[in-house]
Amino acid sequence: AQKVTQAQTEISVVEKEDVTLDCVYETRDTTYYLFWYKQPPSGELVFLIRRNSFDEQNEISGRYSWNFQKSTSSFNFTITASQVVDSAVYFCALSEAHRTEYGNKLVFGAGTILRVKS
Amino acid sequence: NAGVTQTPKFQVLKTGQSMTLQCAQDMNHEYMSWYRQDPGMGLRLIHYSVGAGITDQGEVPNGYNVSRSTTEDFPLRLLSAAPSQTSVYFCASSLQGSGGTEAFFGQGTRLTVV
Numbered sequence: 001a002q003k004v005t006q007a008q009t010e011i012s013v014v015e016k017e018d019v020t021l022d023c024v025y026e027t028r029d030t031t032y033y034l035f036w037y038k039q040p041p042s043g044e045l046v047f048l049i050r051r052n053s054f055d056e057q058n059e060i061s062g063r064y065s066w067n068f069q070k071s072t073s074s075f076n077f078t079i080t081a082s083q084v085v086d087s088a089v090y091f092c093a094l095s096e097a098h099r100t101e102y103g104n105k106l107v108f109g110a111g112t113i114l115r116v117k118s
Numbered sequence: 119n120a121g122v123t124q125t126p127k128f129q130v131l132k133t134g135q136s137m138t139l140q141c142a143q144d145m146n147h148e149y150m151s152w153y154r155q156d157p158g159m160g161l162r163l164i165h166y167s168v169g170a171g172i173t174d175q176g177e178v179p180n181g182y183n184v185s186r187s188t189t190e191d192f193p194l195r196l197l198s199a200a201p202s203q204t205s206v207y208f209c210a211s212s213l214q215g216s217g218g219t220e221a222f223f224g225q226g227t228r229l230t231v232v
Contacts, residue, residue, distance in 0.1 A: 006160075009158070032218075044223065044225050045223040047221070050220060052218055091161065104149050104151075104219050106151075106153075106210075107163075108153075108162070109160050110159055111160050
């Protein structure tokens with residue numbers, strides 16, 4: 001069975017600090033996809049990144065970076081020089097790759113609340 | 119494009135009442151799904167559909183019913199509301215594929231059952 005664990009329930013940092021959000025996943029599939037979503041205080045879910053299991057290259061997008069390590073089944077997310085606007089709940093999610101009739105089901109972690117203080 | 123539209127945004131129900139949460143998307147996505155979000159549990163899949171006329175259960179389907187008569191609409195019915203169904207509900211849509219396509223979410227419906 002698939003499972004996503006975000007062990008950090010809540011993290012508080014001061015503005016300009018770097019912060020890493022951990023995500024550990026479990027799956028028996030060799031092909032799968034990993035996602036990060038952001039949920040700001042307004043409540044909507046914002047897609048941040050998708051990574052497939054064959055692409056272990058780290059990715060950087062502005063102040064955001066992602067570290068994917070299959071050896072440890074982790075897909076961690078780092079925010080560099082955090083800002084107050086980064087305050088949100090961040091979800092890591094996993095999707096299996098399979099026949100199309102099973103759709104695109106996401107398994108989410110419990111989420112990490114990030115509070116950035118000025 | 120509006121994307122994924124959910125109505126209502128807020129709802130209070132009495133135990134035993136029934137209601138339908140509406141979800142519509144204008145992106146011609148084949149795949150649609152409903153999740154519920156509860157504190158400390160992330161989002162959990164209730165029901166999903168891979169196309170008009172095809173639906174299936176997710177992780178937590180009990181007490182909910184769905185149908186998909188058109189590509190655009192995917193309503194979620196609460197048959198007899200219970201306090202345990204107090205939650206935030208999200209509808210999502212995505213292109214059909216072998217997993218891994220980006221899911222677009224609606225704004226959510228905050229439901230309270232008293």
